[in-house]
Amino acid sequence: MSSAKLGSASEDVSRRDANYHPTVWGDFFLTHSSNFLENNDNILEKHEELKQEVRNLLVVETSDLPSKIQLTDEIIRLGVGYHFEMEIKAQLEKLHDHQLHLNFDLLTTSVWFRLLRGHGFSISSDVFKRFKNTKGEFETEDARTLWCLYEATHLRVDGEDILEEAIQFSRKRLEALLPKLSFPLSECVRDALHIPYHRNVQRLAARQYIPQYDAEQTKIESLSLFAKIDFNMLQALHQSELREASRWWKEFDFPSKLPYARDRIAEGYYWMMGAHFEPKFSLSRKFLNRIIGITSLIDDTYDVYGTLEEVTLFTEAVERWDIEAVKDIPKYMQVIYIGMLGIFEDFKDNLINARGKDYCIDYAIEVFKEIVRSYQREAEYFHTGYVPSYDEYMENSIISGGYKMFIILMLIGRGEFELKQTLDWASTIPEMVKASSLIARYIDDLQTYKAEEERGETVSAVRCYMREYDVSEEEACKKMREMIEIEWKRLNKTTLEADEVSSSVVIPSLNFTRVLEVMYDKGDGYSDSQGVTKDRIAALLRHAIEI
Numbered sequence: 001m002s003s004a005k006l007g008s009a010s011e012d013v014s015r016r017d018a019n020y021h022p023t024v025w026g027d028f029f030l031t032h033s034s035n036f037l038e039n040n041d042n043i044l045e046k047h048e049e050l051k052q053e054v055r056n057l058l059v060v061e062t063s064d065l066p067s068k069i070q071l072t073d074e075i076i077r078l079g080v081g082y083h084f085e086m087e088i089k090a091q092l093e094k095l096h097d098h099q100l101h102l103n104f105d106l107l108t109t110s111v112w113f114r115l116l117r118g119h120g121f122s123i124s125s126d127v128f129k130r131f132k133n134t135k136g137e138f139e140t141e142d143a144r145t146l147w148c149l150y151e152a153t154h155l156r157v158d159g160e161d162i163l164e165e166a167i168q169f170s171r172k173r174l175e176a177l178l179p180k181l182s183f184p185l186s187e188c189v190r191d192a193l194h195i196p197y198h199r200n201v202q203r204l205a206a207r208q209y210i211p212q213y214d215a216e217q218t219k220i221e222s223l224s225l226f227a228k229i230d231f232n233m234l235q236a237l238h239q240s241e242l243r244e245a246s247r248w249w250k251e252f253d254f255p256s257k258l259p260y261a262r263d264r265i266a267e268g269y270y271w272m273m274g275a276h277f278e279p280k281f282s283l284s285r286k287f288l289n290r291i292i293g294i295t296s297l298i299d300d301t302y303d304v305y306g307t308l309e310e311v312t313l314f315t316e317a318v319e320r321w322d323i324e325a326v327k328d329i330p331k332y333m334q335v336i337y338i339g340m341l342g343i344f345e346d347f348k349d350n351l352i353n354a355r356g357k358d359y360c361i362d363y364a365i366e367v368f369k370e371i372v373r374s375y376q377r378e379a380e381y382f383h384t385g386y387v388p389s390y391d392e393y394m395e396n397s398i399i400s401g402g403y404k405m406f407i408i409l410m411l412i413g414r415g416e417f418e419l420k421q422t423l424d425w426a427s428t429i430p431e432m433v434k435a436s437s438l439i440a441r442y443i444d445d446l447q448t449y450k451a452e453e454e455r456g457e458t459v460s461a462v463r464c465y466m467r468e469y470d471v472s473e474e475e476a477c478k479k480m481r482e483m484i485e486i487e488w489k490r491l492n493k494t495t496l497e498a499d500e501v502s503s504s505v506v507i508p509s510l511n512f513t514r515v516l517e518v519m520y521d522k523g524d525g526y527s528d529s530q531g532v533t534k535d536r537i538a539a540l541l542r543h544a545i546e547i
């Protein structure tokens with residue numbers, strides 16, 4: 001507990017303090033700017049020239065399909081696939097011939113399977129049957145093949161026993177082989193065993209793979225160089241976006257006005273950039289980054305600092321959504337409320353209405369109100385000592401985890417949907433959105449329930465599950481981990497079954513889930529961003545790749 005007081009915050013209440021560390025970035029992103037373009041003469045021309053070369057390689061007709069499959073996959077893994085979306089789609093359509101794979105070895109079959117399923121094509125996992133021996137077991141000692149097989153298995157859906165066997169087999173063999181492997185394959189395998197490609201954030205996967213590919217004897221020089229230049233050019237754009245976001249954060253002076261809250265504008269940017277990195281989504285990142293910043297301040301106000309009376313006033317003001325309501329909330333909260341209204345006003349004027357989809361703002365505001373209501377409910381649990389049942393907890397925490405909100409906001413931000421029905425559909429928390437939200441909640445709670453308990457909270461998925469099913473802490477955690485696997489399979493299935501209404505929800509659902517996998521892989525990397533999160537942000541947003 002802390003006795004720190006803020007502004008006109010009531011003087012005689014004892015308040016909690018989560019002791020979040022200050023930003024690890026100081027003013028770095030406020031001032032830092034890449035000089036990659038200035039320092040490299042004619043780099044734009046070179047980039048364009050290389051792009052053309054890579055495009056030619058991709059579209060050229062060939063009977064060597066394994067090489068074409070490999071090249072298509074490498075282009076995507078190197079993070080430059082977004083330049084060739086049409087060409088890649090056309091290639092995959094050609095490769096989607098069920099008879100084709102009969103001539104492929106296990107390595108090519110695995111890459112082909114992952115590529116096609118990863119792009120929504122229907123491929124049966126029976127294609128792996130012919131690689132089993134007479135005893136019904138997989139049989140290969142080739143590390144590269146095992147790596148590709150392991151990566152492919154993460155596209156599995158419920159009931160695919162052959163892929164369940166393949167994942168066990170390939171993981172076990174790779175773990176045994178890893179100490180004997182040399183760079184770059186050793187790193188490819190290590191990365192995959194840690195976070196498989198399908199579950200990794202695309203920008204990070206590219207940042208990991210670019211030097212690995214560069215060290216391959218079989219690399220295509222122009223592709224390798226193109227990937228490096230493109231990465232650095234995108235990094236310069238991302239830095240300029242984060243600079244602008246940091247200015248906004250500083251202008252509001254959130255860190256000194258709300259010292260109890262997490263000062264994480266760079267981490268929030270990394271979260272949103274992880275979910276959509278392409279230049280064309282720059283404005284979407286701008287708004288989503290501000291929204292995650294404000295959401296994080298509100299979460300800390302409800303979870304840590306505010307009294308029940310104060311947060312209830314804030315919830316009522318959010319329901320009113322009116323600048324006049326600012327008078328009715330405690331002074332220290334007013335900066336959040338003003339910031340919040342400003343973001344949505346700007347979102348409406350500069351992105352939503354500019355696209356002629358004026359109705360979107362109502363959906364955006366509604367999901368924001370909904371998350372605040374769920375935070376209110378959690379504050380009530382804490383302050384009244386109420387312990388919900390597991391189902392009751394999950395119903396609320398699916399919302400408080402924030403993924404329904406961010407999936408809908410990203411859908412609006414990207415603007416790549418034709419039907420209003422898509423927003424209505426996503427708003428009902430269909431299985432796709434639910435799977436992503438559940439994974440987010442399980443991963444978050446597994447990594448944060450202990451820290452939350454230290455500051456007095458007793459309600460989490462782990463604790464509610466233990467109480468409801470009378471199991472040990474260890475068993476409850478194991479169950480959560482199993483449920484993450486189940487929900488991943490459900491997510492894979494729903495993305496494969498996407499139709500006209502749901503297809504634009506696939507990328508937001510998958511990509512946000514991937515960010516969670518990475519952000520919470522070694523603890524709560526958002527709240528405590530001093531370790532691996534800092535390294536990853538530095539790799540993506542600070543250090544250019546050497547050309």
Ligand SMILES: CC(C)=CCC/C(C)=C/COP(=O)(O)OP(=O)(O)O
Binds near residue numbers: 296299303444
């Ligand atoms: C995806 C979202 C909503 C991002 C905003 C920042 C945030 C609240 C992160 C989770 O913190 P936490 O672990 O304290 O969350 P909770 O209080 O829900 O457990």
